[in-house]
Amino acid sequence: MLALNDVAPPLHAVWTENDQARTARWPAENNSPPPKRIITADDTLSADDAYRLVSQGTSLLWRGDFHNARQLLQALARRIDKPKKAPRKKAELPTPLAVFNQHRLHQSQRTQLLNRLLIELDSNAAIALRRAPDVADACQAALGQIDEPFLLSLRALQGIIGAHEWQKKGVAIPALAHNIHVHYGVFSPNRGEYIDLVAQAPLPTKELAFDIGTGSGVLAAVLAQRGVRKVIGTDQDPRALACARENIERLGLSKVIDLQTADLFPVGASALIVCNPPWLPAKPTTPIERAIYDPESRMLLGFLNGLAGHLTPDGEGWLIMSDLAEHLGLRSRDFLLQAIAAAGLRVVDRMDARPKHPKAVDETDPLHEARRLEITSLWRLARA
Template structure:
């Protein structure tokens, strides 16, 4: 963690900065309390300074909401684009700017993650879940500044607390008849329509108990569904260590650890052996990020994929990892097509260039709240969105 310094009541203070999104350490820290107005707070943040909150915790949340309303109102006055792609990028830019301002509200954590503010929640378990168990930070023997606190942005702390509640209570998955418990920093399966597509997809012809790979497993929800469907063996991969542990915990909780193996890997679970054989599966499932773009947080890695890199690498390597009758199941929202960020022909050309052929498709409409929100700037595109399961197989050689 990065050290930060500020002056408070005539005392030089030193602390640590924590940001899971790798936001830069705050500078020009100004200590504020409940008597600050939202307009004054906004002026301070727009000058580049950060606000260290020493008042009532619930009032800090009220201040954040007030700043958000002001920023949203200003954004609404800006000229509005009409091209769907431009609307998307303008909206994303505005959201990033708002997030940068709101992230300048700082909350101090004690070494044991206690928040010593009036009406503050007990965030110790939530922070331990997200950050790991607290450890003593080394003292700075060369400094005369006073300090032990760790500073985090208020939006991040609220996200940590919310994520821990999701983790504790879990998310009911109809296709499983059970709950999946997401971990902090792991994409939660709240959009369950894609799960139903996988639960209902027909097995490859002639294969009753397939060997399945689940690429980018996240919480392990699809691996668990396929194991419950009768897969002989499921190997689930993810590049995110938190996701690997989360998936292992979920399959163990569901009593599926004897059939589901979770490994940390970038896409494929096995390296090539001496004969160049990298292993094969009867079904290879992948639900990659569906929007070409750069993620700004760990959670956004489940949504945004720069230059569609994960999608393209999955398709290009799929044929060599399938058994002769095997299928790849690609689950992909077509929202990027409605935003003008990718065309259907682009996807079909990639499938063809990878030596694959489309065996069949199934699709469903999204059930999330934004799909019906007419006030959403992207409503025109979201209202047309479909989530599609593409069943593809290796094209027979001629």
């Protein structure tokens, strides 16, 4: 796997503790700068004081009980999420786009504040705090070997621990014989409706298929399970390719599926080319969000514009897309239809599915009004 500390020159955080200058690695995978101001904190710090400090831009390096740090993080989240007082005058109902932008802004600010509660780990990824868990294996899987002490936000550490548990447990896929195991930083196939569509759509060929942006390898595996004799999966992310390779080997499909590093298409043509690009045309703020947000619809348009040149004359391109962006006001249906036509393609058929994930029925979700209308579609495209 690609260790995050090999991606760019290492960054270091600096602080003063007990009148001594201290330094530690700052393994930020998106090259976010280390905190400018760090002070130590322990169990004597109240949640209100902690909230005041992080709101002023101060990061807190925790030296108290580990479980108390988790409780403090929850207390900070409650304060950040506390509803604002409603204005006295009745305001106009915001548009779905305004709701989305406000939600994204809140999430970004929330992440910044919560990430200011820090944990120090030694060169073996051990935490010298009372009741601290053993996180060495989880950190090794996510970050690679870091041969010096390093700092992580507690929130990021919790994400690494959770991802490691999911990697071991796996995600059940009804169309496959075994679970899909997802690495840290690779998008998890928790939303089953798009996988079901690929498992049910009529195959135009069983000779060769391309899976563009394979991620965990789940769609390539489903195609192989359906009897496609050769599948080429492409991705640019080394972590995704390593994850897909492990899943494919576990499923016994290594002789059928070939993984390649490529920006979209491999060399050659196929009668079936599948792509499940990020569904929302917005800027990701973290690497994992690249599986959700596609700035300026780059991957969507790249797939459509290159599809005709890689399809055999009677082949089909399967575009798997949610229409959530349309309900949020981020993109119109006309935009998609015009992009398909401009790429020299026509729609053969469209298969639709309603989402089954919990957020689709969660009325407390700020985006519920859009999510309740969402439909995921498999667009069967051919040359015009």
